[in-house]
Amino acid sequence: MSALIYCPFPDREAARAAANTLLDRRLVACVNLLGEVESIYEWSGERGNSCEIGALFKTSAALLDDAIQCLVEIHPYDTPAVMGWRCDSVSEAAAAWLGELDRGS
16 A cells, blocks of 8 residues: 655755655655645744745555654654655556565565
8 A cells, every 4th residue: 555745844955855865764765846835824822934845755555654753853843744644546556666665675
């Protein structure tokens, strides 16, 4: 089974560094660095907004929790919004590719 993780970063360099770390540790097979997004949020009782870079990590369901834990540990934010989910549907080719992570191929 496949899984995805979405996580915003303060800038493209931080997102790229996290992507390379998770790829090096074989916790993900691919990371899409998305365009700049505007985030509007509540933090410490105040409304804020900032521009961030979104990242979409592609992994296997078996590695989802480990990948999330790694992101939490290396992320530059004190409380990063790291959200992952198992995919209900995926193409056979993509499932096979992501399954290679589980087999260490």
